[in-house]
Amino acid sequence: MSVYEYIVRTKDLMKIYIMGDTEVRAIDGVALDIRRGEYISIMGPSGSGKSTLFNMIGGLDKPTGGTVFIDETDMAQLTASELAFLRCRKIGYIFQTFNLIPVMTALENVTLPMIFAGMSTDGALDKGVELLKTVGLADRRDHKPTELSGGQQQRVAIARALANDPAIILADEPTGNLDLKTGKEIISLLKQMNEDKKVTIISATHDLKMIDVSDRVVWIRDGKIERIEERKDIELKVGMMEGEEAG
Amino acid sequence: MATVGQGVPSGRIQVESQIVLPWSRTLQMTRENIFVRFGRSVITASGIFLGIAFMSATLFHSAAEEVQRQVVTTQWGVMAGENPEMRARTIWLVVMSLLVATVGIVNSMLMSVTERYKEIGTMKCLGALDRFIVRLFILEAGILGVLGSLVGAVVGTGAMTLVIAYRIGWAKALSSWTETALVLGGWSVPLWVGMIIGIGVGGLLSVCAALYPAWRAAKMPPAAALRSEF
Numbered sequence: 001m002s003v004y005e006y007i008v009r010t011k012d013l014m015k016i017y018i019m020g021d022t023e024v025r026a027i028d029g030v031a032l033d034i035r036r037g038e039y040i041s042i043m044g045p046s047g048s049g050k051s052t053l054f055n056m057i058g059g060l061d062k063p064t065g066g067t068v069f070i071d072e073t074d075m076a077q078l079t080a081s082e083l084a085f086l087r088c089r090k091i092g093y094i095f096q097t098f099n100l101i102p103v104m105t106a107l108e109n110v111t112l113p114m115i116f117a118g119m120s121t122d123g124a125l126d127k128g129v130e131l132l133k134t135v136g137l138a139d140r141r142d143h144k145p146t147e148l149s150g151g152q153q154q155r156v157a158i159a160r161a162l163a164n165d166p167a168i169i170l171a172d173e174p175t176g177n178l179d180l181k182t183g184k185e186i187i188s189l190l191k192q193m194n195e196d197k198k199v200t201i202i203s204a205t206h207d208l209k210m211i212d213v214s215d216r217v218v219w220i221r222d223g224k225i226e227r228i229e230e231r232k233d234i235e236l237k238v239g240m241m242e243g244e245e246a247g
Numbered sequence: 248m249a250t251v252g253q254g255v256p257s258g259r260i261q262v263e264s265q266i267v268l269p270w271s272r273t274l275q276m277t278r279e280n281i282f283v284r285f286g287r288s289v290i291t292a293s294g295i296f297l298g299i300a301f302m303s304a305t306l307f308h309s310a311a312e313e314v315q316r317q318v319v320t321t322q323w324g325v326m327a328g329e330n331p332e333m334r335a336r337t338i339w340l341v342v343m344s345l346l347v348a349t350v351g352i353v354n355s356m357l358m359s360v361t362e363r364y365k366e367i368g369t370m371k372c373l374g375a376l377d378r379f380i381v382r383l384f385i386l387e388a389g390i391l392g393v394l395g396s397l398v399g400a401v402v403g404t405g406a407m408t409l410v411i412a413y414r415i416g417w418a419k420a421l422s423s424w425t426e427t428a429l430v431l432g433g434w435s436v437p438l439w440v441g442m443i444i445g446i447g448v449g450g451l452l453s454v455c456a457a458l459y460p461a462w463r464a465a466k467m468p469p470a471a472a473l474r475s476e477f
Contacts, residue, residue: 058372060469062468080277080377084376085266085374087371087374088266088374093373095473097365099368099372099473100369103405105277113373115269116268116373117265118265118267134294158371164374227437
């Protein structure tokens with residue numbers, strides 16, 4: 001299987017909502033190329049379209065126009081089963097509200113994608129325990145989500161996202177429901193996964209702390225890309241920002 | 248089938264068989280869904296419980312009346328003849344009770360599915376096929392329907408047995424089980440057969456009530472399901 005430089009590409013992406021007689025252009029012509037192994041953050045104010053863009057890239061919703069390519073495969077051409085396969089094996093999702101299955105324990109949550117992928121129960125359990133160790137929750141494997149703190153739930157969600165060794169992790173406001181300290185821990189965990197496992201991380205977020213770890217930041221406003229910043233450009237700015245806050 | 252580029256293996260059948268949910272796992276998940284959320288499950292099953300309790304009580308009463316009619320016949324040596332009004336009334340009451348059960352169960356199942364939109368969306372993100380979702384809900388509905396019907400039948404007949412036994416004695420009350428409770432198109436249906444059919448119908452109604460909401464929820468794009476506030 002050839003390895004493409006751009007793991008995700010969008011072309012003329014559009015999403016239009018019709019509300020009564022008004023037309024809301026949530027995404028208005030977005031072209032974005034995301035490199036394999038990159039840690040990229042999509043940032044913008046509320047209503048800018050970053051969640052909508054996130055949903056398009058992740059195959060969670062259909063665009064009104066334009067195309068999304070995952071490894072040069074047009075997502076619109078995929079059948080429901082092929083899309084499910086993609087979500088099972090190739091993409092891992094992390095959400096602001098963690099979205100763990102409440103009746104299952106942490107270990108059961110982590111191993112669920114592995115069950116869908118056809119892994120044997122023993123293999124899945126071993127791998128699940130390993131993943132929980134990686135995120136620092138080996139001792140919480142039999143706890144249900146209600147018995148875990150927000151940060152712990154998000155760690156379980158990260159472990160679950162990594163269950164089938166995906167090529168991409170999509171994170172929608174991963175630190176949105178977490179306090180400052182826990183948010184920082186989650187961000188550094190994500191960065192660690194990006195570096196250790198070479199997973200591409202695409203995150204839609206408000207959180208400026210995410211800028212530190214991103215290779216690129218895409219700023220979105222009114223459904224269009226305002227600008228894209230590379231890491232070296234960001235580092236100068238962040239230095240300035242922190243200086244302002246402290247002063 | 249269509250080739251779909253190199254990110255995904257070509258050939259539909261190949262792809263479908265690569266996503267699985269073994270039945271043992273389906274059963275385990277259903278069991279967890281029912282028992283971990285026990286209170287919620289009881290509420291969901293209450294509609295069918297009430298409807299089948301009502302139906303069972305009706306059938307039992309009808310059979311007991313038949314017993315009583317035969318007693319009267321023996322005592323007076325006169326064939327009392329069938330009372331068509333009572334037969335029609337029985338059928339009417341049974342139909343009403345099943346309608347009550349249907350309304351209750353449809354409402355319950357709709358709520359049960361809607362409450363879990365977020366969970367359904369999440370499972371689709373993990374790669375679940377639409378039919379896994381439908382399977383899980385149908386199994387849960389079927390189990391709750393049969394259990395609810397069973398408990399309803401026990402409570403309905405139990406309550407009616409006490410009432411009847413008070414009037415005509417235990418022996419006659421219990422003999423109602425083999426009496427005709429219902430005449431459907433010329434077929435005399437004994438009470439115990441009627442009960443079993445009723446419980447089966449209760450289970451079937453529950454499955455049917457869950458089918459459409461579950462199917463619709465499974466087909467929703469995950470983004471919409473995940474936006475749910477529950």
